Amino acid sequence: MTDSRSLFGGALAIIVDKEQKRIDIALSCKDLFIAKGIKNITISQIAQEARVGKGTIYDYFKNKEDIVFEIVNILMAQFNATKEQRINEATSTKAKIKIFFDFFYNPDKADLREIFKEFVSISLTQPNSDIQEFLKDTFERYYGWFCAILQEGIDKGEIQPIAIDLARGFFVLGDGLFVTGVMTGTTHNIQEEIALHINTLFQLIEVKQ
Amino acid sequence: MTDSRSLFGGALAIIVDKEQKRIDIALSCKDLFIAKGIKNITISQIAQEARVGKGTIYDYFKNKEDIVFEIVNILMAQFNATKEQRINEATSTKAKIKIFFDFFYNPDKADLREIFKEFVSISLTQPNSDIQEFLKDTFERYYGWFCAILQEGIDKGEIQPIAIDLARGFFVLGDGLFVTGVMTGTTHNIQEEIALHINTLFQLIEVKQ
């Protein structure tokens, strides 16, 4: 844990990489959050799981919600790292879009979705400026990306220009299915539902040869 | 409060209409929930606002979340009561659909949305069987209704049959916009966004004369 040193002036004591330790603590209790949910964990349990004292948790996090935020940040960063590549591998616009939405159904991402669910719950009722900023950035980035995929499809002559006007509502499809899916307990066939919707929409917006 | 009596055997004491009192308590603290949010209210404050003792709250509700659930139930029932009429007043299918989504933008329903937001947050992470049932019923009912509106439009020759395949994704539009809107703090122009999406979609699914 004690690895990086202050470069300014003489460091007189242990200097830990605060950022790294924050990550270590967050990851060490990730499974606990996924298994039990934020409401059913205590800070003491978290501290125990992370092998640190209770007070130490507060040296690195504002509160429980802040830990969830960190976990989401870490997992999202990992997710984003591979996402671009996976989308680029697809050839058609339709395939790209399906992959674009795979966050919502990819079995490998079940953990991320579970934490994301907690995060959405927090974001709805107790957002802070960091969360707001994160959400806004993430949204804009993905939405811009989604529009770029559509535009590319238009430029290539695959889909009609009208697709751009559908972008916003289209983009929100995943969120809507996710939330209603979780709430009604019908998350099993989200992949099919997304596929059906995209296929149907493509019947309408595809450029006829 | 003391009105109905047990009909079986001799009733020996005051009998209050439990259902009505549950409603009275819920409504009396509705504004408190809207103003502060569930996290920032204590049961004591709620009891004070409702002019009852703290213990009495627990005679009628399991916990704070249960109160939010009751408020949502009440407001939704009021909302539903007028919804059918408002939709029937519209003539075209497109107009009906726009009204169908007005939950998400009608200024008169801001209170309902505020409570609904809390309710969604709760439903995501601490659902119980009552909540699950409520959500499932509500969902099925509205989805069935939405499909019926589309089908009617198809039967009338207003829109193409393909619209039915879009129903699920289309239906989820409001939820998606609502959640992302709240999370990114961009709830102001939901009405326009819904209108744009519907108009665009109608360009594609309308039956050309």
Add this chain to the structure above:
DNA sequence: TAATAAATGACTGATAGTCGGTCATTGTTT
């Protein structure tokens, strides 16, 4: 040894939820 950063867990204040007891109302008995 002095200086400083990091870590800690006992402590505090707040609050959710419980429980034993009181009160109000009405049926029953005399």
Add this chain to the structure above:
DNA sequence: AAACAATGACCGACTATCAGTCATTTATTA
């Protein structure tokens, strides 16, 4: 009509729990 019995409604003091703080200890380096 008075006394009593039975019961549901109501309540707030009490308990248990837990988030968050802070005085103290430990570790490291010069």
